[in-house]
Amino acid sequence: MYIIGIAGGTGSGKTTVAYKMREILGTENCEILPMDNYYRDLSHETLEERKKHNYDHPSMIENELMFEHLNMLKENKVIDLPEYDFSQFTRVGSVKFEPKPIIIVEGIFALYYEELRKMYDLAIYVDTENDIRFIRRLERDIKERGRDLDSVIKQYTNTVKPMHDAYVEPTKKYADIIIPEGGFNEKAIQVVVNYIFRKML
Ligand SMILES: Nc1ncnc2c1ncn2[C@@H]1O[C@H](COP(=O)(O)OP(=O)(O)O)[C@@H](O)[C@H]1O
Numbered sequence: 001m002y003i004i005g006i007a008g009g010t011g012s013g014k015t016t017v018a019y020k021m022r023e024i025l026g027t028e029n030c031e032i033l034p035m036d037n038y039y040r041d042l043s044h045e046t047l048e049e050r051k052k053h054n055y056d057h058p059s060m061i062e063n064e065l066m067f068e069h070l071n072m073l074k075e076n077k078v079i080d081l082p083e084y085d086f087s088q089f090t091r092v093g094s095v096k097f098e099p100k101p102i103i104i105v106e107g108i109f110a111l112y113y114e115e116l117r118k119m120y121d122l123a124i125y126v127d128t129e130n131d132i133r134f135i136r137r138l139e140r141d142i143k144e145r146g147r148d149l150d151s152v153i154k155q156y157t158n159t160v161k162p163m164h165d166a167y168v169e170p171t172k173k174y175a176d177i178i179i180p181e182g183g184f185n186e187k188a189i190q191v192v193v194n195y196i197f198r199k200m201l
């Protein structure tokens with residue numbers, strides 16, 4: 001199994017890059033394991049309590065479970081991938097996830113946890129300017145994650161930006177490759193995919 005880690009700030013284009021890579025590599029060869037699905041299960045708390053957490057601190061990800069799941073996939077076992085609902089701020093069940101020859105781990109903390117980093121054959125950081133990332137996030141969170149203008153601005157200022165500077169951006173140093181501007185950087189994606197194809201032959 002060939003494992004790729006893709007990190008980068010929120011809104012940098014990690015998910016888009018991962019989907020484009022999977023499209024070229026083929027869905028029969030490649031699957032995406034989103035780190036967002038491993039946000040801790042907070043179903044025992046009320047929605048109001050859940051809204052108060054700092055979701056940009058690495059302790060909010062159940063990295064131990066993700067590590068266990070990646071090892072199971074390497075052993076060719078099917079895992080129960082948690083499903084995550086951003087509008088409810090918690091997990092909402094799970095789905096079966098089958099091993100594939102190429103697994104892409106994608107998330108803001110994909111290069112943060114040492115035990116995960118050691119598992120990657122290739123580490124990528126998607127590097128996009130802060131203001132562009134903020135605009136992308138604002139649009140996406142309102143359209144897709146059940147948020148409003150005020151909540152996105154408040155969250156970005158209070159936690160997203162300071163935590164990005166403290167915990168996400170410093171992980172760029174662990175990347176083998178840095179992709180500028182994210183999802184529509186076709187040339188960079190093609191170069192990376194060609195490299196992976198050569199490694200897989
Ligand atoms: N290079 C790009 N140019 C313009 N918009 C982009 C680009 N890459 C991604 N997007 C858009 O920005 C938003 C956030 O991208 P996404 O891939 O979800 O980022 P991330 O997973 O890093 O949070 C999405 O709506 C996506 O379509």
Ligand SMILES: Nc1ccn([C@@H]2O[C@H](COP(=O)(O)O)[C@@H](O)[C@H]2O)c(=O)n1
Binds near residue numbers: 056089
């Ligand atoms: N309940 C939650 C959980 C996470 N977030 C935010 O998601 C961001 C990471 O996801 P990306 O797809 O944008 O990389 C992270 O910055 C958290 O703030 C949230 O808002 N609510």
